[in-house]
């Protein structure tokens with residue numbers, strides 16, 4: 135066997151190895167991105183969107199409003215009041 139063939143075989147093995155491990159690596163990358171997202175938010179909490187100002191608020195700190203059998207979250211009482219008055223006008 136010539137040295138060139140050995141190099142080609144080595145490259146093929148490397149590619150096969152990369153293909154076999156790429157699935158696992160992808161999972162790890164997803165886990166990493168998920169953990170970095172948690173790191174950016176100091177509170178391990180779910181972020182909810184304020185429908186009035188589109189701000190993302192941690193669920194625990196958000197102002198809650200029961201609205202049409204579902205709970206709506208706001209960054210502040212002011213946004214909550216604004217939402218209530220807007221919805222009142224619509225209906």
Ligand SMILES: [Zn+2]
Nearest residue numbers: 184187209213
């Ligand atoms: Zn708001």
